[in-house]
Amino acid sequence: MNEAVVRGRALDVAELPTVVFSHRSLMWWGTLGLMAIEGFVFALVIASYFYLRSHQETWPLTALPPDLLWGTINTGVMLASFLPAHLAKRAGERMDLPGVRLWLVASVLFGIAFTVIRGFEFATLNVRWDSNAYGSVVWLLLGLHTTHIVTDLLDTIVLTVLFFTGPLDGKRYVDVSENSFYWYFVVGTWLPIYFVIYWGARVV
């Protein structure tokens, strides 16, 4: 079953599977490509942060460091969201419709939670983007990550709605798996960004 078979001079591929996950799926490679690009953008902004910092006597220039409270809470919430994302991925790869629906909805709730908390993070950065170069780079870093959170949340909402309304077919479960894969990326990149924004302004 589901292998290519030789028939005369032809290699018959009609029995090959159409629903494949992970590195067998073209979508996985596409997602990985975009993650590489976006991850590299984050890395470059972090490099710019330290480049600017290395040229200053005092850091964070004339501003106060950002308050730790909301950023740290949000880091906890994001880490916790690994769980629903992971369970949605597993359910997707088993083509388990009720499981997918449940964990997609849970992921959306987490996404909403950390988008709201992100608002408080901006409010307690203690610097404006136009105050000085430190403020500019911190706003850029947090802003870039926020666009990722928001787009990932919107993607997840669209996918969740689709799983309640249809039309569905097996390939949509691959989308669930890829969506969680991207979620891992968004949460995973937050950790270095968290340390740079909140501790880069504190640790000498």
Add this chain to the structure above:
Amino acid sequence: MRQGPLGEQPHPHKGRTKDGLAGGELVARVLDATWADPPGLWGWFCAINHKAIGRRFLVTCLVFFALGGLLAATMRMQLSRPGNTLVGPDLYNQIFTMHGSTMMFLFAVPVMQALAIYLVPLMLGARATAFPRMTAYSYWIFLFGGLMLYAAFLVNSAPDAGWFSYVPLAGPAYGAGKRNDIWAQMITFTEVSALLDAVIIICTVFKMRAPGMTLNRIPLYVWAMLVVAFMIMFAMPAVALASAMLIMDRLVATHFFNPGEGGDVLLWQHLFWFFGHPEVYLIFIPGLGFMSAMIPTFARRPMFGYTAMVLSIIATGFLSFGLWVHHMFATNVPELGKTFFTAASMLIAIPTAVQIYCWIATLWTGRLNFKVPLYYVLSFFVILVIGGLTGLMLASVSLDSQVHDSYFVVAHLHYVLLGGAVFPLFGALYYWYPKFVGRLMSERLGRWSFWLMFVGFNVAFFPMHLLGMNGMPRRVYTYPAEMGWGTMNLVATIGAVTLALGIFLTLVNALRSARHGVLAGPDPWGAGTLEWATASPPRPSNFLATPIVYGRDPLWQGIPEGQPDHVSGLAADVREVLCTTVADAQADSRMMYPASTPMPFLAALATTIFFVGSIFTPWAVVWGAVLVAVPLVWWFWPTQGEAQEELALEKLDASLAAEKP
């Protein structure tokens, strides 16, 4: 055939007609109808076939090349004698900035990607690029970005701070008006396009090769484009980020490059050249790929040293990221750092030399077939070697500091870029033209064009070395007669006119041959790679049956006894493609492709409104994002029909099928 999760039914008859050579002409017609884009004007906006997009992309890039060339000609006219008043200083600033930006961002890199979009699937034996609608989207984004730049030029708002747009000149303090915002946003357009195309090419090469085309059988041109795609992924983000910082400094008063508030102007140069140096190789490596595609054909033997060639391309890709500071030798970066970058700049000559020796060995031991593409190939050796040698000179800090910002640099970079990329590109256009059009270009006109270009190029650019040594700075709109630069400038202008005439002859040749050229047939040059296994121009599905590959030059090698020579069993009445494994290219899964749709066009239009709007108000970032989200969601949302067709073809993996009856 399976039911959907919500009780969706499979399509009653779609997916039953299968491809393969057994079906004959009947199935071939079904395949044509399945893979063709819709006809008419509306269909033109819906096109997603990689050949349609690739052709359009190529023509667009060549139009930008012509526009950039006209700007260059205007500069040469202005400089042809001292004290000339044809062009004033402000317009001259715009013209040289437009020339550089056009050639770098709207021609040199995208034209290589455009050709890859057309050729890579054909060379891999695939029916399409990965993500066909994204391919269309990235074309439209590119086109709109270029149009925005030229629209700004027409209303006297073209950027004027040079193609590398240094701050503080381009920053809010000195760059008044919208000129440099236009530049920064043009970067956003072209980088989005280039990055998406890079992902598309990587995925196509990794997952869509014909069965049997293992990693060590991929054509060298495709290897080159694969390395380029990876380089784009890590180089382009730097300039996209830098231009985003620049436009934020200008529009929302951030201070990234403002030393008064803790910013740093050299941050711009680091970010820009971290992109800008690999950029040179993004332009040059595809040129190497063209060379490696054409040389075996015209030497009539397989390439000498395939493995060394592949490793050299990869090494060049890596090393190109370690050179960027050699553009900054005239700044206050630490001396020890400069030494490192000098060494790295010299090191990169090694993999390039390995490739040059492999080509020479191939040509030396082959039986040369002297056709126009080979002329362009051979000219590469002369021009690029001169450009490479002056590059080695510029890699030395002391020499670089002497000729920095002089015409010596102008001469060097044109030798590298034209010799390394444009001459091989013209060879490639002559080489693959019969594949695009179905007819050969005229050899006689081609040789005239070549010699005019070759002589014109050297007459135009060689004197610039000497002008630079004599102290003529780049980017001056005129010079006084007593500097004594008049004669050499006049010679350079005459050369430029000759070069332009040569290029024009190729245009005439292409237009004329489209009607009157000799019919080409599938393989007019007797080449060995898969794009020559199919009709010229290829039918909508590229290959009526996907070929199976047993060597590096499949057309020269034949099929081992008793082995299958083609794939069958993909749907003919649904756009179905075969995915293979990354390393060994074994048939692994099937995948259904989307229908032609105007969504990429509409999404690109929305993105354009977003990008252009944000030059005028930061709020465009908010409402623009909403505007872009609508077509993107629509784009993603499946239709009933798609789900039905998908289900008609659906098969699960063995492990899943066991638990999902």
